[in-house]
Amino acid sequence: QVQLVESGGGLVQAGGSLRLSCAASGLTFSRRHMGWFRQAPGKEREFVAVITWGGGSTIYAPSVRGRFTISRDNALNMVYLQMNSLKPEDTAVYYCAAVRIIALSTERDDYDYWGQGTQVTVSS
Numbered sequence: 001q002v003q004l005v006e007s008g009g010g011l012v013q014a015g016g017s018l019r020l021s022c023a024a025s026g027l028t029f030s031r032r033h034m035g036w037f038r039q040a041p042g043k044e045r046e047f048v049a050v051i052t053w054g055g056g057s058t059i060y061a062p063s064v065r066g067r068f069t070i071s072r073d074n075a076l077n078m079v080y081l082q083m084n085s086l087k088p089e090d091t092a093v094y095y096c097a098a099v100r101i102i103a104l105s106t107e108r109d110d111y112d113y114w115g116q117g118t119q120v121t122v123s124s
Contacts, residue, residue: 002026002113004096009118012086016122020081022096022115030074033099035111036081038092038120047106049081050099059104064090086122093117 008020020036035050049060049070058070069082079096099105100112 002098004098004113004115006094006096006115006118009094009120011121011123014086014088014122014124016086017082017084018086018120020083020094020096020118020120022079022081024077024079024096024098027098027113029077033104034070034072034079035097035099035105036070036079037095037097037108037111038090039095039117040089040092043092045095045108047108048094050104050106051079052104057104059106061106083120086120088122088124091120091122093119 003025005023012018031053033052036048037045038048039045047061051058051070055072067085072079095117096115097111098113101110
């Protein structure tokens with residue numbers, strides 16, 4: 001049974017930082033590209049970042065590039081999202097997900113396993 005469990009969300013002031021974590025189990029984590037998505041109230045779930053199985057390549061959404069960093073630790077089956085210079089528009093539920101195809105992807109349909117999400121709220 002595959003499980004992805006996010007943690008680290010919370011309430012932070014604009015300009016602050018948070019580090020999200022995602023603990024994976026039940027899948028061959030070291031052979032899966034992993035990504036983060038987010039969903040704000042009333043909006044569709046959108047891509048944030050993705051990292052290759054080996055950690056050597058990443059892709060970021062333009063809205064977070066330069067502020068967010070995705071990383072992973074295959075020994076611990078963990079993926080992280082360091083979020084700096086947070087803005088109120090970053091407020092959303094953040095989801096960890098596993099890519100089901102060989103290539104890196106920014107498309108939701110290319111991800112087959114999802115966590116339950118963790119709430120991030122940025123106050124102005």
